[in-house]
Amino acid sequence: MDKQPTLFVGIDVSKDRLDVHLRPADEDFHVPRDVKGFEALARRFGNRPVALVVLEATGGFEASVAAALAAAGLPLCIVNPRQIRDFARAMGRLAKTDTLDAEVIALFAERMRPPARPLPEPERRHFAELVSRRRQILGMINMETNRRDHAVDGQLIRRLSRHIAFLEREMSELDRDIGQAIKASPVWCEIETLLKSVPGLGDVTARTLLAQLPELGTIGRHQFAALVGIAPINRDSGLMRGRRSIAGGRTSVRGVLYMAALTAIRRGSSFRPFYERLTQRGRPRKVALVAVMRKLLVTLNAIVRDRTPWRPLTT
Structure with a gap:
C-alpha cells in the first residue's frame, strides 16, 4: 500500500x-x-x-x-x-x-512552511480582544476629536462632544476590565510588573505586549524583530544598494514600542546614550529610533525570560 x-x-x-x-x-x-x-x-x-x-x-x-x-x-x-x-x-x-x-x-x-503556532489559551484570547477593542475606541476618539476641531456648526460640535464623552466612558470601562483580567492571573500580574519596571513603559504598552505578544520570553532576538516587524529588510534593486526598511509584523506591538522608545529617549533613560551614539555616527534619527525599539524589545524578552526586573543598560 x-x-x-x-x-x-x-x-x-x-x-x-x-x-x-x-x-x-x-x-x-x-x-x-x-x-x-x-x-x-x-x-x-x-x-x-x-x-x-x-x-x-x-x-x-x-x-x-x-x-x-x-x-x-x-x-x-x-x-x-x-x-x-x-x-x-x-x-x-x-x-x-x-x-x-x-x-x-x-x-x-x-x-x-511558516511555523505552526498554538492558539493562545481562552483567557489570553479574551484579554487580547479587550486590548484590541480599547485600541479601536481610542482611534474613534481621535477621529471624532479631529472632526469636532474642524466643525463650525454649534449643534454638530455638541453632538460630537457627546459621542466623545460616551467613547471615553467606554474606554474607562475597558481599562477596568483589562485591569481585572490581569489581577485574576498571578502570572500576568508578575509579567506586567516586570515590563513596567522598564523606563518608558506604562499600562498601555505592557498590556498590549501581554495580549499581542504571548511569545515574549520564549524565542530569540532575531525571531522577535521579524515577528514585530522591526527587522531591517533588504530592498536592493538596480543601482540602489544599502537601503533598508522595516515592514509587516504586528503593527499594534510596533506602535506601542515606538512610543515607549520615544518616551525612554526623552526621559533620559539609559537608552538615550545608545540613541545619541547612533545619531552622532550619522545615522538618521528614525533609523536610530528603530534601533532603540529593537534594543528595548531584546531587553523586554530577557526580563520576561529570566523573571528579573529592569537594570540600567551598561552599553
Missing part, C-alpha cells in the same frame, strides 16, 4: 463557508462555517498526514475555525493576509475567487 503524501492545507475563510485546498493532492472542497462544517473538516483530516493548516487572519471569522482545528490536534498557523497577497503577486496569480484563494494559501503553506 502506497504511503499517503504529507498534506499542506489552505483554508479561505468567509462569513458562511470555508473553501479548502490540499497540496500536493490538488483537492478542493468546501464546508459551511458552522459546527457541522468543523466536524466534517476534522473527520476528513483525521486519518491523513497533515503537515500544516494555514488560515488568513480575517478580522475574527477565523477564530472559531482555528479553535476547532486546534482542538482536533492539527498543526495550525494564522498568517497576515498581506503575506498571502504578496506571495500571490510573486507567482503572478492575479485572479481572485474563494477557491483560488484557498489554493494560493495551500501553496504558501507548502513552499514557505
